[in-house]
Each structure stands twice: as C-alpha cells, then as structure tokens.
Amino acid sequence: MPQVNAPRLKAGRPPTTSRAQILAAARGLIDRNGWERLTIRKLAAEIGVGATTLYHHVQDKEDLLFLLINEYGEQVSHPGLPEEPRERVIAAAATIHDALAAWPWAAEVLTTDGFIARLGDSPLGLVEAVVAGAIDYGCTPDHAVYVFRSIWYYTVGEILVRSHTARRGNGAATTHHGAFFGNIDAEKLPHLAALGDRWAVLAPRDTYVDGLRALVDGLLAQGVAARA
Amino acid sequence: MPQVNAPRLKAGRPPTTSRAQILAAARGLIDRNGWERLTIRKLAAEIGVGATTLYHHVQDKEDLLFLLINEYGEQVSHPGLPEEPRERVIAAAATIHDALAAWPWAAEVLTTDGFIARLGDSPLGLVEAVVAGAIDYGCTPDHAVYVFRSIWYYTVGEILVRSHTARRGNGAATTHHGAFFGNIDAEKLPHLAALGDRWAVLAPRDTYVDGLRALVDGLLAQGVAARA
DNA sequence: GTTAATTTCAGAACGCGTTCGAAAACTCGG
C-alpha cells in the first residue's frame, strides 16, 4: 500500500463493462423473462463478457437485485403526505403498497434478511414517513419501529399472495381440482374444507387499505398506551 | 403397462433407504449445523447412499423441508382454545407464534409461495381455528381468509426479525458501527438516523400479543362491517 | 430356469452462484 496519500486517478486496464450497463441489461432480461429466470451467466452472455467479470461491478446476485430495487425506488414518487400523523402513516404505507404492487418481484426479494438496511435514501423516505408519523402521534421510537415492521409484513404478505395467485392461478402447484388445498380432511378442518379455492381470492386495494387502517389504529393506540 | 388390474404387491429391488431414515438424518444435520447448511449431497453421504437416491423418497429439497415441518407441526400441542371467537383467534395465533419461535427456521421456509397448501392436518388445525373464530365472530369466509393472512404475515415478520437479529447481532451484515443502517442521510431521514441500532430491538412476546390484539380487533370489526 | 416387469440405486452431466489465479491492458515514476 504505497503512496497512500497520492491518489492515482487512473490506472489499470480500462473497463469494457460498466455497472450501469449491467443494470440496464438485467432490467431488460427481467422484463422479458421474469426475475426468477435471471442468471448471472445469462446476464453476462447478454452483455458479451465472461460471467466472472460481473463480480467486479457487483458484489453478489443479491446485491445486483438490490441495486435494481433502489434504482426503481428512486423513481417512486413521494406524493405530498398528509400532515396529520395517523393519515401520514396510512398514506405512506399505501404508497409502499402501490409501489410493490407495480413491481411485485421486489417484494419477493425484499423478504430477505436485513433487507431494509440495504435500501437507499429514496425508498427509505417512505419508511421514515411511517416512523415519523408514529412518533408524532405519540409512540416511543421503539414502538414506532414496531409499527413500521407490522405494516411492512402486512403489506408484503398481501403482495406476495397476489403475485403468487396471479402466477399460478387460484390453485397452488400442489393441488389439482382448482381447490387451493390438496386433500383436506373435512371432518377435522370443516371451515378450511368449505373454503375450497376461495383461499386465494384477492383482496382488492380498498380491502387492503381498510385493513391497514384497522392495523394502524390499533398499533398507534398501543404505542401511546405504552408511553404512558 | 400390462396387467393394470392385477396389483403386484411386491416387486423390484428392495430399498436400502427409507423416508423416515432420511428425515431423521436431516433432523440431525439441521440440529447440528443449521438448516441453511443442509445439502442433499451431505445428507446422502450421512446416510451412506448416493445423492440421487434421495429423489426416490422425496420430491425435492423443499418437499423434504415441508415433511420435516409437518412432522414438527404434528407435535405442536393444541391447547384448549377459548370458546369466545375473538379470544380463540388470538389464542390460536399466539400458539402459531410460539411454535414458530421455537423453530424459527420453519418460518423462513414457510415464506415460500403457496406454502400453506402443503401443511398437514395438524398444523392446519391452528389455521382452522383462526378462520373459524373469525367466521363465528361474524366475518364472511373471504374476510376470514384475509384475517388469517394478515395475522400470519404479522407473526412471521416478527419471527424473521428475531431470528435475523439473533443470528447477526443488532447490526446487519452490511453495517459496521453497530447501527442497523449503513450510511444514512441524517438530513433527509432524521428519525431513522436517530434510531441507530434500535431498529433491531426485539419486541417481547407481550408486545407481540398486544399488537396482535390490536390487529385482530381491527380486522374483525372490518369483517363484520363488510358483511352488513 | 428363463424372461419380463418393476423398483431402487448411483454415476455422469447440466446449469447455477461463486471463488481462485493468472493473464491482459492500462498509468506512472524512474
């Protein structure tokens, strides 16, 4: 490590590949084939370089996906959020919901451990809005985190079920007759058996928002009570 | 395909491997090394057979994991659940929570698409209790599904955050100074920046249950309102 | 006893994400 304080601005073999180029190609492949079918090797082939080259511009495949998500997150418009704390929480959460609904594969990626620490400032802005709203409402900071976490998983769950349903139809891969469950014991599980294929019925956005309101109301009240 | 109607009860090379043996070995490896480190090849080597042999007793690796989960699910005790519908929903959900907390890797596996269709009767019994409670309370069947789904993701999210925190400590892998977030812009995201490492603070079980009550109250009220 | 059918077993191989090590292509100090 010689000459630490003398920054050499240019040295080394000139790159033929750029991170932006990789991300653009990845976006194209995902749009065409779906993100499950994106492989590092195919992505490299698309660009016309060796597979291992990509690892100089991107840490992992997961890192690549997070870069894409953050790129998308930059474009999500933050509408003017209401001043009133409770409404601000709900509006921010609904914005998160709509962004994920438009890009369902992001929700699948974002179930990864520790995802949130890897988001960029812009997507985190909506998280900030939820936390700030909860604190303004009177929650402790710790409880505000809890509020966000509950909302987050509530929202992601909704998105996952929807994209799962859209992909495979009403029945899951393991079932046959259109019913969601395979062989269910109607004696022991009468309600589930009676549901048939209605398990995968989609909740419309209004239902999501109504449920969100209920959840937020409960969480905020709990947060204020905890402070007292 | 000759002699379709004449069932030959025994034919073919006698098996040296049984599904039960595979599951037992898998359980051992998971207990010793964690489920992330379980590989088909190591599992086969542990038993002393070729890797491909396992595929005659199990569909996939995912199938293997679900078999283990269902085995565990059989052992989860279903306590006497309260008669009153709302309390029944809460008690069943709390039982699910406690079972997952005792076996956190199950929660990670169960975020897979369509998971629930692959659960056995015994674990589904708790799902049944939630749905039945919601219907008894006055929700429509469709909304009862929604109630369960919301509770489910709320619960799984809590478990995931806990096991993530337990595994990597308070900070995620991408952070350094003990803070959960990496380089956060304190100007744009003041509340998140102020949180520091408190993002990963665990909610104790009581907080979980309180939040659950809030969620269930809201969801049930919404379900009844939807019916009217 | 021979042959056919059937079931289990396992080696070879595929594509995957990823790592290692060496070669290529540049800048810069001398």
Place this chain on the structure above:
DNA sequence: CCGAGTTTTCGAACGCGTTCTGAAATTAAC
C-alpha cells in the same frame, strides 16, 4: 523506454440441486 503497480477480464474449478441414463436386485409369469 522500462518495470512496478493497479485494475479489469476470464477460464477453470467447486459445491450445489436436479435430471438422465443405465445398472442392480428383486418378484411374477411362463
């Protein structure tokens, strides 16, 4: 102009889940 240092590129290889193909071991039929 020449090596030293540095950065990029890429072929080879590893372990993974999984599939394919064929061999081994048994029962059933004749």
